[in-house]
Amino acid sequence: MKSLAIINQSGPITNNAGQESVDLVLASASFGQDVSVFFVDDGVFQLLNTQKPEELAHKHFAKSFGAFEFYDVENIFVCKESLQKRGLEKAQLNVSCQLLTQTELNAQLQKSDNIITLS
Amino acid sequence: MKSLAIINQSGPITNNAGQESVDLVLASASFGQDVSVFFVDDGVFQLLNTQKPEELAHKHFAKSFGAFEFYDVENIFVCKESLQKRGLEKAQLNVSCQLLTQTELNAQLQKSDNIITLS
Amino acid sequence: MASFCIIVTSSPLESQGCYSAYRFTQAALEAGHSITGVFFYQSGVELANSFQTMLSDELAMYPKWCELAQKHVFPLQVCVTAANRRGILSEQDAVQNDTPNLFNLDAPFESVGIGELVSMLNESDRSIQF
Amino acid sequence: MASFCIIVTSSPLESQGCYSAYRFTQAALEAGHSITGVFFYQSGVELANSFQTMLSDELAMYPKWCELAQKHVFPLQVCVTAANRRGILSEQDAVQNDTPNLFNLDAPFESVGIGELVSMLNESDRSIQF
């Protein structure tokens, strides 16, 4: 089995990338793939614990992040620089995750056999 | 009859916005609408006279700009700042047009009843 | 009271635009304004695909637009050329293709030329694009 | 010689990605490499809509992909959930809807689950996304 990195680059409401990322993470993990999930650029907005997509009748797909650990998806990495640039702090995030510097992010990506971005 | 401003914001090959802008310009003009065409941001790349979309089997829709005058579409405005930022000069453009400063651009847009952007 | 022409050029799944346009239209009607019509162009035409099948817990914009347009009686016009390029065919397109049942653009959506947009713009006090 | 898994996530009319993927696939095959398959996900599934009708002087990617896949015998797999959300239905989906003729996803394209992507990734030396 190869390892797969899934990189989220878009906010949660503007398009379907977040939902289709969750679909991909859960399906890959259930097929035994070694999955890591990354949140970079506007993708970090998916993690904001104050979001209420119900306000716009949108599905709150970020609640599915809580299911990641039951699928043994434990590598959840967040770009520290992307957070800072967007005025966000770790305490505002809705999932337990590791903050990575740009260099650490590159090192983690080097470890994955395949990489898919969703934007 | 009201006047219509059509603003191009995307380059010629990446998506269908350029073709669908031409469709809109020619159809509106043939229905007697007073049409002005604007090229701003990456839209100015549609005007580059060295482009060869045939290299990628894409249609060279920018050739239709030559037909604008036969439809009495004579107001073709180009954002000077967008050109400069992208390293382009007026001599490289494929259609006769007026270069506008940001202030002049705003003034022209104030004159149009309706404004549609294509990006 | 004013009349609005609503233009949707963004794809329903790649932008919030189609939803924002719906909420704007709803609010305008509630405030007593009228909607001359909604014109779907560029990727906006994807909203008119009757085959769209969302999962049960996901937002489905297609039935929402149908319901609103039928309740308040305003047209949902779809540019035929933009639609055909994106695999959205009306019954008339299907008849021309000699496959009369194979279409996915159905009432209350109408397949029209761009001229209809020009007419709508001229009949409306204000146009708003999403 | 290597094997490639090609992933297409961009819409055919909103990006050059679908064309770039085609040229890459063609070049890889000409160099003697093999294509495990092409997986269409997100807006990339729109390429699989058999109703797409381009004007005669416009680039039509649908027939190009069909021809290349049939000549070199590799699968064109379309994620069923992503496709259904975008109004792209297979014959099986149509049968389930009790409208057995109303489908626009046809051979050589296949409607599959995401598990097929995982299998392709594991069987390929390299994956490239467009």
Place this chain on the structure above:
Amino acid sequence: MILHKFSVSPFSQSNLISALSRIDPNDGILLMEDAVYGLNSALIFEPIIQRTKNVYALQPDCVARGITCTEQAITLIDYDGFVALSLEYDKVISW
């Protein structure tokens, strides 16, 4: 006067910054959809409120994204306010 409407994230796309100098001080600016993310960064909203006094943000889009607006110079509106605003200005551009 024109109401300039922005819908995409100013962190990932530059159309707001590019359009800013095209906006007249008497025009209005409406931030909605992903453009409301700009409210989280003074680096982004400062140049906007310096350009014109008429800056609005669509509150339902802020609430859905979990974004709060702390800047007094920006007026929060709902969809009813959006409809009214579109009639206060002569026309709307969706950049």
Place this chain on the structure above:
Amino acid sequence: MILHKFSVSPFSQSNLISALSRIDPNDGILLMEDAVYGLNSALIFEPIIQRTKNVYALQPDCVARGITCTEQAITLIDYDGFVALSLEYDKVISW
């Protein structure tokens, strides 16, 4: 080592600038589709060629857009070269 592939215009989207500091000096960068527009501006391509010596641009995409590459540090490749390049690196990321 990773080949970082960019496809959108650096004039309208910021993903290239955002990703740059995530790129290792031994990684490669491929500019294709609208990203080749960056070749028209030293402000854009200078930080790229300073990040890594391994910078490539897809020539057919330049030709189609009418863009010429004057910077010697950037290697022009065709689709055959793109296929070869994707195998020289361990993996490809499409930002």
